[in-house]
Amino acid sequence: MRICYTVAAAAALLPLAIARTIHTKVAIMGGGVSGISAARNLTAGGVDDFLIIEARDELGGRAQNTDFANIKVEVGCNWVQGLGTNPINILRKKYGLETAANDGANVVFYDDTGPVNYTEAFNTYGDAYDRMSELADKRVENGQVDISARVGLDLAGWYPLTPLERAVEYYNFDWEYGENPEVSSLLHGIENDENSYGNTAFGEDSDGDLFVVDQRGFKHIFLEAANEFLEKNDSRVLLSTKITKVAYDVNGVTIYTDSDVTIKAAYAISTFSVGVLQHRDVEFSPRLPDWKMEGIYGFNMATYTKIFLNFPYQFWDDNQYTMYVDPDRRGYFAAWQNLNAPGFFPKNTSTNVFFVTVTQDYSYQVDSMADEEVKAEAMKVLRSMYGSDIPEATDILVPxxxxxPLYRGSYSNWPIGELDQHHVNMKAPVQNRLFFAGEAMSKSFYGFLQGAWYSGAETASQILQCIDSGCVEIEYYPLILKSKTYMKKRGLVKASLN
Known part of the structure; x- marks a missing residue:
């Protein structure tokens, strides 16, 4: 839930296509939100000698929409999460992005007998989550180590024992983070949640989110932001070009592609997702340092899959959300959303979209199934909820x-075991030539579009400093050691430290 204008046609890129080598000051690898933000901030800093290399035929990254059942639906990011001074919310208002009021409390729960009263379990979880947040804050104040969100919930008095309790937890936790409490960091998860939804970062009235229904797509605001510094058919954008190898040294970066184009740059920004970096979909030469790979592999790339189904007519409730309470399988085709809900898409005779989200292991399972197999599983669940006489879905879309290989997941999640030092290493530049940006590189807003936007801007600022007055000393940890007790035994800290 938690992170395009096509600026050049193929014909317009012919001068680039015949060139064997392109020289540029800064190469931006990826035209998503962080790449656009980086280019925007380079321009503001007086550097317009850059090149954006994008594998797809348009900019926007994971902000993607497509035709489905006579409307356009967002297959990627779909919510403006965190209002107030959130830069994504500012772009929404500036460019008039059409959204619908989102209300997560406007939900109904079903099992195979029909509607289920969920209020008590819902409130109990909410109270426990509040206590867990307080627990997390105290652990930070006391300098205590991180624990998983599962442990945090248990210490706060919540452990799901019934199918309904598991469904309530899934709706409130997994459906947000993309992964379950067992693998998720408590301390970083709470901080991330408070930063994005509370008043911590974005001021008063920043809590809440909006669902994007604009038929121009969520990408519209990022394309419009790009249009402010890019010209039409701008030669500084290279589309439909996949990067295969990145070679770097103290003198610069050479980027190889799947076409006959090679790019030589003084500096380069990788905006590849942490999933792509983990899967080695792009070769780095030399191999990225061990200290950096530790941080990359320690982070998680969650997969959040929205499965869109269209029906001849609406047979489900008018609520925005519907949760299925499976007796055995937690999160199995569980979280449904009604695009016919008031304020979303108008009802008509051909568009009745009910979509379901799966995460983590079920996302991987769905990813390997044919569309018809996915539809059959979804229909089994719907018939358990609404009876056997409901109509068959006429259309299905499965991202x-x-x-x-361009993404390897949907957005990042901070797992238990990833230390602050690991995260510093993950985003640290290599030899002050190869820099890294993207939502996963944002400590405060990982998993969110604002994280991608901030990260791109921060990385551009680092490169501008390199160009203007010299790079600052790289902050990273070549070795991440164990506890202070272990360090005392090794004579690495004073024994008086507690």
Whole structure:
């Protein structure tokens, strides 16, 4: 839930296509939100000698929409999450992005007998989550180590024992983070949640989110932001070009592609997702340092799969959300959303879209199934909820983020075991020539579009400093050691430290 204008036609890129080598000051590898933000901030800093290399035929990254059942639906990011001064919310208002009021409390729960009263379990979880947040804050104040969100929930008095409790937890936790409490960091998860939804970062009235229904797509605001510094058919954008290898040294970066184009740059920004970096979909020469790979492999790339189904007519409730309470399988085709809900898409005779989200292991399972197999599983669940006489879905759309080599997932999640030092290493530049940006590189807003936007801007600022007055000393940890007790035994810290 938690992170395009096509600026050049193929014909317009012919001068680039015949060139064997392109020289540029800064190469931006990826035309998603962080890449656009980086280019925007380079321009503001007086550097317009850059090149954006994008594998797809348009900019926007994971902000993607497509035709489905006479409307356009967002296969990627779909919510403006965190209002107030959130830069994504500012772009929404500036460019008039059409959204619908989102209300997560406007939900109904079903099992195979029909509607289920979920209020008590819902409130109990909410109270426990509040206590867990307080627990997390105290652990930070006391300097205590991180624990998983599962442990945090248990210490706060919540452990799901019934199918309904598991469904309530899934709706409130997994459906947000993309992964379950067992693998998720408590301390970083709470901080991330408070930063994005509370008043911590974006001021008063920043809590809440909006669902994007604009038929121009969520990408519209990022394309419009790009249009402010890019010209039509701008030669500084190279589309439909996949990067295969990145070679770097103290003198610069050479980027090899799947076409006959090679790019030589003084500096380069990788905006590849952490999933792509983990899967080695792009070769780095030399191999990225061990200290950096530790941080990359320690982070998680969650997969959040929205499966869109269209029906001849609406047979489900008018609520925005519907949760299925499976007796055995937690999160199995569980979280349904009604695009006919008031304020979303108008009802008509041909568009009745009910879509379901799966995450983590079920996302991987769906990713490997044929569309008809996915539809059959979804229909089994719907008939358990609404009876056997409901109509068959006429259309289905299944995005496959996990197997897509351009993404390898949907957005990042901070797992238990990833230390702050690991994260510093993950985003640290290599030899002050190869820099890294993207939502996963944002400590405060990982998993969110604002994280991608901030990260791109921060990385551009680092390169501008390199160009203007010299790079600052790289902050990273060549060795990440164990506890202070272990360090005392090794004589690495004073024994008086506690």
């Amino acid at each position: 496959r983020w996990h197997s897509n």
